[in-house]
Amino acid sequence: MKDFIKVMKALSEPNRVKIVKMLQHKMMCVCEIQASLGIAQPSVSKHLKILEDAGLVDSKKDGLWVNYHLTDGAVSAYAAALLGNLRHWMEEDREIEELVEKLPNIRRENICKK
Amino acid sequence: MKDFIKVMKALSEPNRVKIVKMLQHKMMCVCEIQASLGIAQPSVSKHLKILEDAGLVDSKKDGLWVNYHLTDGAVSAYAAALLGNLRHWMEEDREIEELVEKLPNIRRENICKK
DNA sequence: TCGCTATATTCTATTTGGGTAATATAGATC
């Protein structure tokens, strides 16, 4: 039950759903996600932690960056199922579409290192 | 997006998940659910409203009683999918098992009309 | 009509959740 609730809670917040939808297209570092969503960096970190705790995303360090990506679903069956559904869900959502369209222009080299 | 969030939010609360799991076995009135969960009646009504808004449950008046049952999923594709998953999810959950075992003894004739 | 009962709604207290600013940490470069 607790694991299920964790997944549901994780996916019951728009910004977190957006993160999942973006990660379907490419792995992203925190600052890229921050730039895409337009929210403060600590907020992004917190959202990512919640998604990670639910077994929806995972991270890999790459020097100074931390790359987040969707999990393969091995950890949580609930997470796996929802990630599967989210592959096709909300593909026509205007808000998501706009976000995804902007994705190619969001590259860490242009965003960070100021 | 909003519809999806609604379904996720609705299912991110243990008592509401329990209600769904119970309704898989039989339609129930508010006081039966209240007796099963051991929470106040207004809380039950509020939970049911949230589930209803998400397209997960529906109600039918029967005189003084209001019978709640799971939807067929025609309203929301998200709700339909989750309801489908929840058919087999958490079948081995201890908390759910206990609840379901007690279900046959929960009958409105014995509970209400005091 | 007058209660009586099941449910819904309102009100209020408490908890939870998301947001940011400030700070800490870790890894890179010099």
Add this chain to the structure above:
DNA sequence: GATCTATATTACCCAAATAGAATATAGCGA
């Protein structure tokens, strides 16, 4: 080692969610 940068953590604020007591509503039966 000093410093810069990306991320995590902490502290705090405000909005939303949950719980229950009190009240309103609606349908039954006498």
